[in-house]
Amino acid sequence: xxxxxxxxxxxxxxxxxxxxxxxxxxxxxxxxxxxxxxxxxxxxxxxxxxxxxxxxxxxxxxxxxxxxxxxxxxxxxxxxxxxxxxxxxxxxxxxxxxxxxxxxxxxxxxxxxxxxxxxxxxxxxxxxxxxxxxxxxxxxxxxxxxxxxxxxxxxxxxxxxxxxxxxxxxxxxxxxxxxxxxxxxxxxxxxxxxxxxxxxxxxxxxxxxxxxxxxxxxxxxxxxxxxxxxxxxxxxxxxxxxxxxxxxxxx
Amino acid sequence: xxxxxxxxxxxxxxxxxxxxxxxxxxxxxxxxxxxxxxxxxxxxxxxxxxxxxxxxxxxxxxxxxxxxxxxxxxxxxxxxxxxxxxxxxxxxxxxxxxxxxxxxxxxxxxxxxxxxxxxxxxxxxxxxxxxxxxxxxxxxxxxxxxxxxxxxxxxxxxxxxxxxx
Numbered sequence: 001x002x003x004x005x006x007x008x009x010x011x012x013x014x015x016x017x018x019x020x021x022x023x024x025x026x027x028x029x030x031x032x033x034x035x036x037x038x039x040x041x042x043x044x045x046x047x048x049x050x051x052x053x054x055x056x057x058x059x060x061x062x063x064x065x066x067x068x069x070x071x072x073x074x075x076x077x078x079x080x081x082x083x084x085x086x087x088x089x090x091x092x093x094x095x096x097x098x099x100x101x102x103x104x105x106x107x108x109x110x111x112x113x114x115x116x117x118x119x120x121x122x123x124x125x126x127x128x129x130x131x132x133x134x135x136x137x138x139x140x141x142x143x144x145x146x147x148x149x150x151x152x153x154x155x156x157x158x159x160x161x162x163x164x165x166x167x168x169x170x171x172x173x174x175x176x177x178x179x180x181x182x183x184x185x186x187x188x189x190x191x192x193x194x195x196x197x198x199x200x201x202x203x204x205x206x207x208x209x210x211x212x213x214x215x216x217x218x219x220x221x222x223x224x225x226x227x228x229x230x231x232x233x234x235x236x237x238x239x240x241x242x243x244x245x246x247x248x249x250x251x
Numbered sequence: 252x253x254x255x256x257x258x259x260x261x262x263x264x265x266x267x268x269x270x271x272x273x274x275x276x277x278x279x280x281x282x283x284x285x286x287x288x289x290x291x292x293x294x295x296x297x298x299x300x301x302x303x304x305x306x307x308x309x310x311x312x313x314x315x316x317x318x319x320x321x322x323x324x325x326x327x328x329x330x331x332x333x334x335x336x337x338x339x340x341x342x343x344x345x346x347x348x349x350x351x352x353x354x355x356x357x358x359x360x361x362x363x364x365x366x367x368x369x370x371x372x373x374x375x376x377x378x379x380x381x382x383x384x385x386x387x388x389x390x391x392x393x394x395x396x397x398x399x400x401x402x403x404x405x406x407x408x409x410x411x412x413x414x415x416x
Contacts, residue, residue: 046318134319142316143369171371173328178369193319 040195047136052118053187054137054217054245055201056224056233057110061211064109069212070094072203073113076188078172082165091162091177093185094200099251108251111200111212114139114160114185115236116245122152122161131182137217137245138187148180157237160184187214187245217245283359286349289333294324304330308366327370335373 041047073094074080082090094113100106120139122131130146133139141152141161153161161184164177171177174190188198196202201214215224227233233247293300295307311325323329334352351372357364 041319043321043323046314046320132317134317136319140316144312144316167368169372171369173331173371173375176369176371181369189319190321193321 041193043193047134047193049135050218051135052137052217052245053192053214054116054224054247055187055198055212055214056227057246057248058211058213059108059110059248059250061209062109062111063209063211064098064107066109066207066209067096068203068207068209069111069200070096072199073185076172076199077175077186078170078177081168081170085165089163089165091164091183093160093162093183110248110251112158112160112236113200113246114156114187115158115242116185116187118243118245120242121155121157121240125151125155127151134189136192138189138192139184140186140189141182141184143176143178143181143183146181148182150182152182156184157240157242281359283355284349285355286334286336286352288352293333327366328374331371332374337374 070092077093079091079093094111097110097112099108099110116133116137116139118133118137120131120133122139123133126132127149128145128147130142130144131139131152132142148163150163153159153163161182163182164179167179168177175186177183188196188200191198197214201212204210204212213224213227215222217225217228219225227249228247231249233249234251235242235244235247295303300307307325308327308330311320311322312327314320315326330353353364353366
């Protein structure tokens with residue numbers, strides 16, 4: 001198992017940098033800060049393994065009835081335009097999961113999407129090399145060479161992937177989708193490459209919950225790296241040792 | 252009589268299929284309709300693009316997909332930006348009848364085009380989200396370029412609603 005790359009900062013230094021960052025951040029609304037999360041890389045530059053994109057979901061802030069992230073995702077990627085598929089067949093990149101502890105009765109609501117593992121099982125099993133991980137940790141399907149065998153759907157412990165069962169029209173230019181291919185959350189790679197945040201993160205912040213934050217886990221100055229360093233966070237099915245890029249706080 | 256009817260229906264079918272090709276120049280040789288593009292100059296010479304556009308596109312596709320290189324030159328999205336009118340301008344300028352730049356030529360040359368099974372066939376009109384199912388796609392299949400486009404990319408009306416697992 002590979003070791004986690006965590007920022008190595010003394011507490012004093014961290015607080016100092018935190019204060020400097022707060023000054024550099026943009027205040028969207030009282031209590032809502034926008035950190036300089038991602039600087040856009042030049043368009044002609046390949047992505048680098050110095051960056052590890054990740055998301056941190058604070059389940060204590062995620063409201064049970066709220067579906068803002070799912071709706072934003074559907075809108076961003078043009079999902080839900082299947083005409084003939086049953087509900088169980090429709091593509092979903094994110095789904096909301098409600099958890100209840102049988103003994104204590106504690107309930108949690110959390111979004112589950114592709115967890116962007118460091119060692120993704122979907123990549124291991126793909127017979128054509130269509131399922132792959134970019135240098136910056138984003139796990140994608142290259143639909144140009146996907147043959148639709150769905151091994152990756154079987155291998156994924158998070159049930160994160162969907163298969164397109166029918167011919168589609170009116171795709172969005174940045175998210176090509178078509179019949180016979182497997183697809184999943186792309187961590188809004190088209191936005192990330194432009195230096196923007198994924199649509200779900202944006203929607204969650206706009207909604208006021210700010211339960212999902214996005215950033216570079218390898219950058220000790222990023223908000224996400226500081227949060228995972230300061231507070232206890234966990235992976236879903238941490239026992240599998242996949243070192244997911246999506247982490248959860250409060251479960 | 253039956254034979255004559257068969258022959259007639261074949262002629263009608265042939266005419267319908269070749270309508271966009273015949274609609275080109277008035278000369279004896281049928282030519283594909285090439286809708287006007289934005290700008291004066293393509294990313295390479297016209298002759299080079301005619302011969303090599305697929306190589307440029309494929310090379311760029313792998314770089315974008317695997318390495319996140321998102322330069323605009325040779326990007327399919329950028330081709331469509333210039334060569335295909337967005338939805339709004341089609342309705343306003345009546346350009347729809349001219350058909351789709353890529354499709355017209357591929358139909359003329361008889362070369363299958365796989366890009367649009369997944370990729371958007373037109374650029375987005377604005378930064379706003381356009382409706383998931385556009386009015387154009389809701390219309391019944393006609394032997395115009397939309398119909399041809401659908402036929403070419405294998406999008407057929409599945410009336411039975413049978414989905415396969």
